[in-house]
Amino acid sequence: MAEHPKLARLLLLADLGGTFLFAIEGAMAAAKGGLDVLCLAVLAFATALGGGIIRDVLINAAPPAAIRDWRYPATAFAGAACVFFLHGEIEQFPQDALTALDAAGLSLFAVAGAGKALAFGINPLIAVLMGTITGVGGGTVRDVLLAQIPTVLRADIYATAAAAGALVVVIGAALRLNPTVAAILGGLVCFALRMAAFTLHWNLPKLMAP
């Protein structure tokens, strides 16, 4: 589908990178909840592969890459295994480092999602939405499974950061920028926006007092 093999490889790398980081995060959520090994794997898979599966179903890339390509589940499993064997170490990471890992996964998925949607000939504005959904989808599935209100509705600049990164990719494609450059730029924008919002406690305006 993606005509350029180089672009396809770039999208795959970003997707697998996000898969690995989100698998670690999903598995950590299970470990923190005192859940057992299997739950750890379930949450790692749901967090890592949920966003991409929703995107692929929506853009009609069927069956989803996470199902068609064994490297996706293998990467998610590797992330889960890392948490299983190293959770003591990962746990002692400061909260900032965990947020940075999550922001990196979000950035990779936002860029990969927008790029893949464009490669499937999806309308540019909707490609931005697809990038956002790829970024926030997995965490949302995880939070729904844990019967919690999802991060996307709690963290102020989260979906916004993913949308900004996806927008850069789409604008880059419209301006015929080198896709690799556009993807790196988009990822940096998303990551910087998310970390700045987290560090500086940026908030979007609310309509009413809670």
Place this chain on the structure above:
Amino acid sequence: MAEHPKLARLLLLADLGGTFLFAIEGAMAAAKGGLDVLCLAVLAFATALGGGIIRDVLINAAPPAAIRDWRYPATAFAGAACVFFLHGEIEQFPQDALTALDAAGLSLFAVAGAGKALAFGINPLIAVLMGTITGVGGGTVRDVLLAQIPTVLRADIYATAAAAGALVVVIGAALRLNPTVAAILGGLVCFALRMAAFTLHWNLPKLMAP
């Protein structure tokens, strides 16, 4: 797909009308919860487009109209913007008016969902189910995201009303009625049933005391 351009236009209008009304409702739910602007957009999109996306994935109308056609996200966005700028006014609507808006959206979606399923050659009885899912799907996604038990399980005559409206469309198609007439009839049946149940506190029989 829909062979008759007139029928296709009618389905599109009903779908977009429901999208607008449900976007307002989803955004109001976010505003009431004290959520920020982005959450308002997320909930408006999920409520407005969730039902139609689930229907389109199930009947294999891929990619879903909400993804393929920019008018769907634009309509959802317009509904969210209305709430953003006019939420003070909308909030002062009496509860009856809000329920009527919701019932109107439910009716439009039930009719559009059943009609689209028939246009895709789906079995008539399953077309009724598709109309019902289109009507209740978006609100269910919204409630799941808010970690609440969905309206479809709480309100007594809600899915029932959507199913009744969808059934009228399907029976109308079987009797070769004019599709416009059948759609209007179906919408009226759904709306009347929902409002009557709300006003008169109709309940379906329960199996056991709660």
Place this chain on the structure above:
Amino acid sequence: MAEHPKLARLLLLADLGGTFLFAIEGAMAAAKGGLDVLCLAVLAFATALGGGIIRDVLINAAPPAAIRDWRYPATAFAGAACVFFLHGEIEQFPQDALTALDAAGLSLFAVAGAGKALAFGINPLIAVLMGTITGVGGGTVRDVLLAQIPTVLRADIYATAAAAGALVVVIGAALRLNPTVAAILGGLVCFALRMAAFTLHWNLPKLMAP
């Protein structure tokens, strides 16, 4: 898709059997919650058809069998009707019997899901995942609708049992065993593992104290 008509019939029987058992279980959950008749039908459908629909969407068997084939909704409805008319009797079943019914549904779905994924040419390891998702998907949709943490995350050996049953089917196919024999073996392994875990209170290791 399934080249052998006999295999196709076997998969259909296992799928419909699981549908019936899970419809009973979903309807019982609604009845226990004091929900009305319509909710009973909604939960029966979601529990019975959710896993298979997710599997069919993921393996691109579109539209899903539950939508294309009237026998699926009819079977789910039959299960819901059983609970409606016989809930007094079903309620007096001991907990062991209800767990055995659930384990039987899980086994049928795990076997049917893995077999169908193989018939659609899905990678064997992912076919195991598809069998597991078919088994646990419906109950997970039900629990999400009820805003509860799903059984798959609470019961220790649940998804594990489904995965084991699906694995037997996939290994059987790799060894060119008779598919009927492999399916029966896989079902027995899943059922035995689930019941043994329930009876003997087996637990998977946890990473941390809750």
